[in-house]
Amino acid sequence: MHTETETAARENLVLVLTSPVEPEEIDPDADLAGRYGLTSLNKVLFLTSLCDETGTELSRFTEHDLARMTTLREVVEAVAPTGIRAV
Amino acid sequence: MIVNRITAEAPVGGRISFARLDGTETFSLAELHARAGRLAASLAELGIGPGDRIGILAANSPQWVLLDLAALWLGAQTAGFEPGKFDPDQQLITRYGLRLLFTDRPSEAAEALPLTEVDRLVEKADSAPEPVSWAAWQVTTVKFTSGSTGEPKGLGATAGSIDSSLRAVQDMFHHRPGDDLFVFLPLSLLQQRYWVYSALRHGHDVTISTYEAAFATMRRARPTVVMGVPAYYETARRQLESRAARSGKPAAELARQLFGDRIRYLWTGSAPAAPAMLRFFTEAGLPIYEGYGLNETCIVAKNHPGASREGSVGRVVVGKEVLLDADGVISVRSDHPVNDHYEYAAPGDSEKVFRPGGLVRTGDLGLVDEDGYLYILGRADDVIVLENGKKVVVRPIEEQLRAGGAITEAVLFCPQQTDLVAVVCAAAQPPDERAIAAALNAANAALGKDERISRAIVATEPFTVENGLLTSQFKPRRPQIRAAYATELANPQEGIHAH
Numbered sequence: 001m002h003t004e005t006e007t008a009a010r011e012n013l014v015l016v017l018t019s020p021v022e023p024e025e026i027d028p029d030a031d032l033a034g035r036y037g038l039t040s041l042n043k044v045l046f047l048t049s050l051c052d053e054t055g056t057e058l059s060r061f062t063e064h065d066l067a068r069m070t071t072l073r074e075v076v077e078a079v080a081p082t083g084i085r086a087v
Numbered sequence: 088m089i090v091n092r093i094t095a096e097a098p099v100g101g102r103i104s105f106a107r108l109d110g111t112e113t114f115s116l117a118e119l120h121a122r123a124g125r126l127a128a129s130l131a132e133l134g135i136g137p138g139d140r141i142g143i144l145a146a147n148s149p150q151w152v153l154l155d156l157a158a159l160w161l162g163a164q165t166a167g168f169e170p171g172k173f174d175p176d177q178q179l180i181t182r183y184g185l186r187l188l189f190t191d192r193p194s195e196a197a198e199a200l201p202l203t204e205v206d207r208l209v210e211k212a213d214s215a216p217e218p219v220s221w222a223a224w225q226v227t228t229v230k231f232t233s234g235s236t237g238e239p240k241g242l243g244a245t246a247g248s249i250d251s252s253l254r255a256v257q258d259m260f261h262h263r264p265g266d267d268l269f270v271f272l273p274l275s276l277l278q279q280r281y282w283v284y285s286a287l288r289h290g291h292d293v294t295i296s297t298y299e300a301a302f303a304t305m306r307r308a309r310p311t312v313v314m315g316v317p318a319y320y321e322t323a324r325r326q327l328e329s330r331a332a333r334s335g336k337p338a339a340e341l342a343r344q345l346f347g348d349r350i351r352y353l354w355t356g357s358a359p360a361a362p363a364m365l366r367f368f369t370e371a372g373l374p375i376y377e378g379y380g381l382n383e384t385c386i387v388a389k390n391h392p393g394a395s396r397e398g399s400v401g402r403v404v405v406g407k408e409v410l411l412d413a414d415g416v417i418s419v420r421s422d423h424p425v426n427d428h429y430e431y432a433a434p435g436d437s438e439k440v441f442r443p444g445g446l447v448r449t450g451d452l453g454l455v456d457e458d459g460y461l462y463i464l465g466r467a468d469d470v471i472v473l474e475n476g477k478k479v480v481v482r483p484i485e486e487q488l489r490a491g492g493a494i495t496e497a498v499l500f501c502p503q504q505t506d507l508v509a510v511v512c513a514a515a516q517p518p519d520e521r522a523i524a525a526a527l528n529a530a531n532a533a534l535g536k537d538e539r540i541s542r543a544i545v546a547t548e549p550f551t552v553e554n555g556l557l558t559s560q561f562k563p564r565r566p567q568i569r570a571a572y573a574t575e576l577a578n579p580q581e582g583i584h585a586h
Contacts, residue, residue, distance in 0.1 A: 006240060008161055011333070012226035012317075014329075015304060015326050015329040015330055015333065016325070016326045016329075016512060018320070018325070018549070019513075019514060019515050020514075020515050037516075037549055038297045039322075039551075040298070041298065041299070041301075041302065041318070041319065041322050042322055044300060044301070044302045044303050045302045045322060045323070045326050047303070048303045048345075049326070049330065050301055059108060059109050059110060059301050059307075061109065062107070062108055062109045063107065063108055063297070063299055063300060065108075066108065066299070073386075081528060083510070
């Protein structure tokens with residue numbers, strides 16, 4: 001995963017979770033709703049601040065794109081600058 | 088009446104915008120009005136007229152608004168169905184007597200039309216018919232209450248009640264050109280359509296988004312007013328506080344980034360708001376006003392600029408009267424009642440709520456202070472009568488439990504005698520039992536002897552709409568929570584015990 005985006009994603013994700021989780025504890029492949037209780041409302045809030053921080057336009061995405069981002073890895077891969085994504 | 092004027096008179100100013108994640112579509116209110124008129128002409132050609140009912144089961148969209156206005160134009164009723172709560176099938180059409188159902192979901196039903204058909208119908212006509220004039224007693228729309236149990240109840244809303252509420256709101260908030268009201272809750276909720284009617288009448292802008300996209304679209308819209316609910320503001324508050332702590336930036340600055348830099352005020356209703364949340368936004372320079380009303384009464388009371396008191400839901404609005412019975416249960420009398428019965432409900436439901444003389448028994452407990460501010464104390468049903476005869480109002484106790492932050496949700500029960508037991512959701516995962524015990528003891532220290540909570544059962548998962556433990560308006564569904572934790576409630580050994 002793109003390291004800088006991943007770090008920003010971890011840090012911004014924990015800010016919207018209702019239960020205290022450390023950024024480094026987030027499992028990149030866990031379902032964010034099921035494991036961490038991320039609601040659709042919180043998800044948009046998380047992505048808004050992540051896109052701000054990484055200089056990405058959230059308007060690149062549709063509601064459908066957002067629904068498909070279910071794990072941290074999927075979020076990072078969608079938000080990371082094109083061409084710098086690593087697997 | 089306003090519902091007549093908004094079809095009869097073309098607006099001279101104002102815009103309507105539809106904000107999605109990937110872009111915003113804006114057109115003038117004059118254009119909206121013209122399109123609604125042409126849609127009315129096409130619907131009339133399809134045989135829709137006064138007394139007919141059309142259903143709309145779709146996410147917020149321009150087509151939704153156009154259908155609503157075209158129905159008003161023709162004297163036809165609308166029934167707004169929230170996607171996910173209703174299915175666009177033949178059963179729905181039959182049950183609610185729909186001549187047509189417009190939906191953005193796949194449907195096999197004969198009378199169902201895809202929402203995209205609205206655009207074709209608008210283009211098909213080149214002029215608008217003469218708008219129908221509604222009488223105050225006529226029902227313009229059927230709205231559905233998200234009851235705590237069973238099938239939603241359907242309630243017809245009269246034109247007079249809509250007019251009366253719109254006037255009361257305008258008296259308090261003076262929406263005007265330059266304002267932009269941000270709406271993101273489903274348009275199937277009649278009150279969300281009020282803001283479109285208000286824009287058409289008063290010439291301000293209105294932006295329609297969706298619940299899921301609202302946090303992203305709000306600051307792009309730069310609204311002056313946000314029409315929200317406590318869960319929305321609570322989510323924002325939590326994130327803003329965390330970001331402020333992390334970045335060292337003032338929460339007020341971050342709040343302006345999120346909500347935009349033009350906010351005049353935030354509106355909250357539908358469910359009780361936590362005092363800490365209200366204080367947070369007010370201190371951040373975004374005044375927030377809580378109000379009170381039910382589907383059956385429409386708006387009853389509202390804090391507003393110049394008449395706002397912490398802890399209250401504001402003064403009773405013009406056209407409404409609040410009566411308290413000997414137990415403090417609120418009944419509401421309206422100059423223009425929403426209705427005097429449910430259109431769709433189980434036998435006996437109407438009689439429980441709608442009383443002679445145009446009264447609506449709300450089932451809420453309240454008091455009115457010497458300056459006329461109304462305070463909601465809880466639900467009459469949420470009063471637990473202990474075996475010793477003492478009545479305990481549960482909501483203040485539950486608020487006390489949540490106050491420390493270790494518990495996010497608490498619901499109180501009395502499984503036996505005078506033993507009060509709370510089912511709680513922990514803020515931390517795994518639950519921090521010491522913090523919960525501390526919250527329990529702190530609450531008990533602040534409560535009266537008869538209000539002492541003996542133990543707390545920690546819920547195995549948060550209460551959510553999805554697991555059926557919250558209503559769609561984020562209120563705990565007590566019977567369901569009681570049933571889910573019946574074993575633990577009955578066993579005195581279970582849970583975290585108070586010292």
